[in-house]
Structures are given as C-alpha cells and as structure tokens.
Amino acid sequence: METIIVREEPPIEWIILNRPDKLNSINVKMVEEIGSALRQNINNDKIKVIIFTGSGKAFSAGADISQFKELDPVKAWEFATKGRELMDYIERYPKPTIAMINGYALGGGLELALSCDLRIASQNAELGLPEINLGIYPGFGGTQRLVRLIGKGRALEIIMLGDRIKADYAERIGLVNRVVESSSLEKEVRELALKLAEKPQTAIRLIKTVVNYGNDGPILSGLTLESLGWGIAFATEEEKKRVDEFLSKRSK
Numbered sequence: 001m002e003t004i005i006v007r008e009e010p011p012i013e014w015i016i017l018n019r020p021d022k023l024n025s026i027n028v029k030m031v032e033e034i035g036s037a038l039r040q041n042i043n044n045d046k047i048k049v050i051i052f053t054g055s056g057k058a059f060s061a062g063a064d065i066s067q068f069k070e071l072d073p074v075k076a077w078e079f080a081t082k083g084r085e086l087m088d089y090i091e092r093y094p095k096p097t098i099a100m101i102n103g104y105a106l107g108g109g110l111e112l113a114l115s116c117d118l119r120i121a122s123q124n125a126e127l128g129l130p131e132i133n134l135g136i137y138p139g140f141g142g143t144q145r146l147v148r149l150i151g152k153g154r155a156l157e158i159i160m161l162g163d164r165i166k167a168d169y170a171e172r173i174g175l176v177n178r179v180v181e182s183s184s185l186e187k188e189v190r191e192l193a194l195k196l197a198e199k200p201q202t203a204i205r206l207i208k209t210v211v212n213y214g215n216d217g218p219i220l221s222g223l224t225l226e227s228l229g230w231g232i233a234f235a236t237e238e239e240k241k242r243v244d245e246f247l248s249k250r251s252k
C-alpha cells in the first residue's frame with residue numbers, strides 16, 4: 001500500500017492513513033486502498049473491529065486539494081462519488097468501526113470519521129468542514145451525515161462557516177463520542193475496540209443494519225426492520241448461550 005498502513009492485530013485491524021507530510025489528505029489512490037483493505041478482511045472472523053487513524057499530527061486534512069486543478073465538473077462529480085461511495089461502504093461495513101481522531105479531522109477527513117460508528121478524539125484534535133472557504137462544500141457525505149448526527153442548526157453552522165472547532169466543543173454537541181488526553185488516546189481506543197470485540201458479533205451486525213437502513217425512511221419501516229432483525233438474533237448460538245448463562249446464574 002502506498003497511502004495507508006494496514007496493521008492486523010486480531011481482533012483489531014488498524015487502517016492508518018499515511019501521507020503525513022500532506023496531513024493524510026485523501027487522494028484517489030487512498031480511496032482505492034482503504035476500500036481494498038476493507039474488502040480484504042470482510043469475511044475474516046478473526047478481525048472484529050476496524051480502527052481508522054492517521055500518522056503524524058493529523059487524522060486527515062480532507063480531500064487532496066492539489067488534485068482539484070485537474071477536475072472539470074464531470075471529473076469532480078466522479079471524484080466525489082468515488083469518495084462518497086467509500087464512506088457509504090465504511091458506514092455499512094459489517095464490523096464495528098472507530099475513528100481515532102489524533103489531530104486535524106477536516107473536510108473529507110471528518111467525513112470519513114462521520115462514516116465510522118464511533119469517534120474518539122484527542123484533546124488537541126480540531127474538526128471542521130472548511131470546504132466553503134474553497135468555494136465548494138463537503139462532497140463525501142458530510143451534508144447528510146452531519147445533519148443526522150448533530151441536527152440541522154449546528155450542522156449548517158459548521159458547514160456554512162467552515163471554522164475549525166475544538167475537541168471539547170465537538171464532544172458537547174455530540175460530534176464525537178468522547179475526548180481523551182492525547183497521551184492515552186491509543187490505549188483508550190484499543191480498550192474500547194477490545195470491549196466491542198467481546199460482544200456477540202451477529203447482534204452487532206444486526207444493530208448496524210437496523211440503525212443504518214432503518215433510520216432513513218418512514219418510522220414504521222425502521223420499526224419493522226428492527227423487529228425482523230430482533231427475530232434473526234434468536235437464530236444465533238451467542239443468543240442461546242448468553243440467555244442460558246443469564247438464567248442459570250439466577251436460578252441457582
């Protein structure tokens with residue numbers, strides 16, 4: 001891989017964006033390589049959680065602006081589609097995903113983090129969607145995912161002003177799940193990943209499916225999907241084992 005480092009540390013797979021001298025900005029090659037790393041382990045049961053992070057001082061400063069000069073409107077559309085489809089794939093990936101935000105998470109970098117299930121930021125992280133300052137707007141799903149995550153008013157403020165926000169404020173508005181000291185970021189994220197890896201994996205996968213596919217349409221469709229998935233969880237050995245364990249402890 002040219003633009004990322006993939007570190008398999010079962011049950012964790014680390015995907016480390018690795019263009020530190022360009023603040024891990026996302027070019028076409030990186031989009032392709034992240035997609036291929038994810039496809040590679042989709043059926044590998046030893047890998048239970050994916051952690052995205054960046055090398056150096058940034059998570060990612062967004063799409064690679066140096067490629068923008070070559071883009072005519074059709075190529076720009078194609079580039080945005082390619083990036084956005086990767087984010088869609090990450091969001092719907094059957095294993096839990098965590099963005100370990102170790103520094104700047106801007107533009108497409110924040111959009112990548114928004115596609116993950118959980119976002120943990122270091123205290124010195126700065127987040128934002130600064131595309132407006134280039135005369136454009138977020139193109140990897142940010143206009144949709146940010147609104148759904150933190151609500152329209154705050155999302156519009158972030159997208160229209162393009163300011164960078166500090167990690168503590170990001171936590172207050174629900175943009176990140178948690179902020180931790182920079183020195184303990186990796187340790188805390190690893191612990192969180194290991195905790196997720198201990199959970200029943202089919203139920204985790206069902207949760208992701210029901211939450212991701214159930215929230216975009218009419219509520220009755222989402223609720224129906226919830227019931228269906230709930231029923232399917234009863235087909236798993238994990239459910240039988242864990243319910244038996246719970247009941248047998250109490251009948252003693």
Ligand SMILES: C=C(C)C(=O)SCCNC(=O)CCNC(=O)[C@H](O)C(C)(C)COP(=O)(O)OP(=O)(O)OC[C@H]1O[C@@H](n2cnc3c(N)ncnc32)[C@H](O)[C@@H]1OP(=O)(O)O
Nearest residue numbers: 021022023025061062063064065066106107108130139140
């Ligand atoms: C999905 C979409 C549409 C998008 O993401 S559009 C892009 C949105 N992102 C941005 O606008 C952020 C652009 N970057 C910045 O504003 C500044 O780099 C920051 C993040 C504030 C950091 O500033 P500094 O610490 O002063 O670092 P700076 O010197 O700017 O960056 C270091 C290197 O990374 C490069 N770099 C930073 N962000 C980049 C980006 N998004 N694309 C390409 N190169 C980038 C920068 O050009 C410089 O390279 P070089 O040393 O060869 O000149």
